[in-house]
Amino acid sequence: MKKEELINQNIENLISLWQTVSEKTNFQKSEEGFEYSMIPYSEWPNRLWFHQAPDEKTVAKAKEILLSSSKNITIPYWDIYANEAHQLLECNGFEVRFEQIGMSLKLTQSYDAPQNLELKKVRNGKEAQLWEKLFQQAFGYQISHKLLQQDYESTDFIIAYHNESPVGTAVLHHPSGDIIGIHAMGIIPEARRQGYAEQLMKIILNHSIEHGFKFATLQASAMGKGIYIRLGFEEQFLMKNYTLNK
Secondary structure, X not given: OOHHHHHHHHHHHHHHHHHHHHHHOOOEEEEOOEEEEOOOOOOOOOEEEEOOOOOHXXXXXXXXXXXXXXXXXXXXXXXOOOOOHHHHHHHOOEEEEXXXXXXXXXXXXXXXXXXXXXXXXXXXXHHHHHHHHHHHHHHOOOOOHHHHOOOOOOEXXXXXXXXXXXXXXXXXXXOOOOEEXXXXXXXXXHHOOOOHHHHHHHHHHHHHHHOOOOEXXXXXXXXXXXXXXXXXXXXXXXXXXXXXXX
């Protein structure tokens, strides 16, 4: 797969995850030039994303919608456009809230991974509530358990256990046959510095290879990208996440 196509696949997988969850809860909306999700009982996805580099018209319409909402909405911007459209956002009161690095890995060979973690899919309400709790501990914000209690064909919410004690979370999104997107992978504070994050990723990658996926994609923080680079992931793009000052 060519580099440009893989970058697009990475971004499309992420957008597809937002769309999938939002459509299941009937909070997905579309406008000319962009789409958005505002779920009143969850802090995620709650995103507004442009179909292409935004212009003055689409930015003005987006601002109108954002100013009418009490929710804190994140606006992702990928540095894949030829122009400097992010400057238009910044001139209109948008500020960078955090940044992520888009990364991908061609899945060619399995990894040596200790067998002391067990991965289980969330399958009922009790497990959904546990996943929500673990995620909030790991990341500091809420993904409502209500979002997990839908029937998803290509999205798996995962809990990682060590000796039957839950230590972390992940979301695996795979709407296409070749790409698996790895999202929301985190370890709770009391279980950190024990190598669980790298072990969890290795297990996920091995399972992905077994299921025939060709590439894995993710979006990493600057702090977390070191693990992924060690495993062979390559940096693809910078993703700036904006919020609108109100």
